[in-house]
Amino acid sequence: MKATGIVRRIDDLGRVVIPKEIRRTLKIREGMPMEIFTDVSGEVILKKYSPVGEMSQLAQSYAEALVNLTGLGAAICDTEQVIAVAGPVKKELLHKPVSPQMDELVQGRRSFVTNGESTVLAAQGYTAAALAVFPVVSTGDPMGAVMLIKGEKSPPKVGSEAMESVKAAAMFLSRQLES
Known part of the structure; x- marks a missing residue:
């Protein structure tokens, strides 16, 4: 996993904004489904979901x-x-x-x-x-x-x-x- 140095806070609705630079680099578009994974060390991993x-x-x-x-x-x-x-x-x-x-x-x-x-x-x-x-x-x-x-x-x-x-x-x- 690669650290970006970007820190974001969770808002009162539990949302986190993925920075525009990362969305552009990874070709994440508005409305794109994302799959959420967690592991035992407490990491949360987002992955583009492909039906x-x-x-x-x-x-x-x-x-x-x-x-x-x-x-x-x-x-x-x-x-x-x-x-x-x-x-x-x-x-x-x-x-x-x-x-x-x-x-x-x-x-x-x-x-x-x-x-x-x-x-x-x-x-x-x-x-x-x-x-x-x-x-x-x-x-x-x-x-x-x-x-x-x-x-x-x-x-x-x-x-x-x-x-x-x-x-x-x-x-x-x-x-x-x-x-």
């Missing part, structure tokens, strides 16, 4: 099903990192932070399908390119995305059946988060 990350086994199974349906690599991310990878995609993509392009799509709740020329980088520091991206949205909040990843032998465009499959996956995960 999609809690469903990582289900996400992994769905990514594998997408590979079987489409023949393309598949990945699922939450708002921070890639949480599931399947198919001819390198496993190094798993747990990589999402790229700024992907973050923009997720936060904007926008989908993307390649026109045969453009792609979206899936993760920072990794060359995996997404051919199709559909956001996972629960109760109006962006939670992540489902994407088809370009492989060495992938066609330049995504077929309509593959596109509908990845769209259905995003809708399914969105419904799972709402229930």
